[in-house]
Amino acid sequence: MYRKAKKQARRKGKWETGRFSAPPQLQPGAPTDLELMQAIQAEDPDAISQLYDRYNGILKALILRVIHNEAEADDLLQEIFMEIWNQAKNFSAQKGKPLGWMVTLARRRAIDGLRKKQAYARAEERLQNEVEQQPDAWVHNATEEEIVLGDTRVLIRKVIKGLPPAQQQAIDLAFFRGMSQREIAAKTNTPLGTVKTRLELGLKKIYDGLKELKDEL
Amino acid sequence: MNFERFQNQSRLYVIGALEPDEVEEFEKARKKFGKKAEDFITECYALHEAFALSLRPAKASSAIKERLMSMVRERK
Secondary structure, three states: OHHHHHHHHHHHOOOOOOOOOOOOOOOOOOOOHHHHHHHHHOOOHHHHHHHHHHHHHHHHHHHHHHHOOHHHHHHHHHHHHHHHHHHHHHOOHHHOOHHHHHHHHHHHHHHHHHHHOOOHHHHHHHHHHOOOOOHHHOOOOOOHHHHHHHHHHHHHHHHHHOOOHHHHHHHHHHHHHOOOHHHHHHHHOOOHHHHHHHHHHHHHHHHHHHHHHHHHO | OOHHHHHHHHHHHHOOOOOHHHHHHHHHHHHHHHHHHHHHHHHHOHHHHHHHHOOOOOOOOHHHHHHHHHHHHHHO
């Protein structure tokens, strides 16, 4: 029964209207992300527990992509969920979805952490050793979260992989490494104007591609 | 700055890729376009979600949740 529900959710793969990306498909009767956020605002520990179960994998992957260190990523993940608990009152549904708010917060913390520890050089070395770190190569047993997110991830990756490699690289360095245009220009030995154009074109293509996907589904 | 240019800059803004001199110009345009600008910026933040969702979820240590919940209960 439970397996069947998961299968149906996977096949459905629907994206929420009005936004680009999809949250995990929820079991019937499960609270929405917004309901969980409201419960966290009311200081209900069970709500943060559920939100953690739903999104720890995505946020850990994001942190790991930035800092490339398993133990540090785990510590940061815990700090981020604690910040979600403490800062929940600042979340406003009018400014976006809970997942977007959490991802923004996690990315900022991860990039701050990377800078604070002055770990650029170490991360650089690891990055090269890990063959682009490839989150797809991350081996572990598939969790429910992963199964329900699978279709969404494939679709989003298809959009991103459709970009020329130089645009992908510029966006990767800006988003996952927190680099400025000048830093990207220096790192890739590319004129600043070219970096700017790559970022603008790449982001527009992703934005438009995701919009199209949303319309199709 | 016209709105199309503002849209391009917004996508850079949300990922923190605007240079300091561009931020100043961007903020002026943001004021000029008002609600339309705010709505567009909000929409652009969905890029964050998309980038995160493009990654394969990673498994966190099981001790993390225990520590988190214990801190949450202490703080409550």
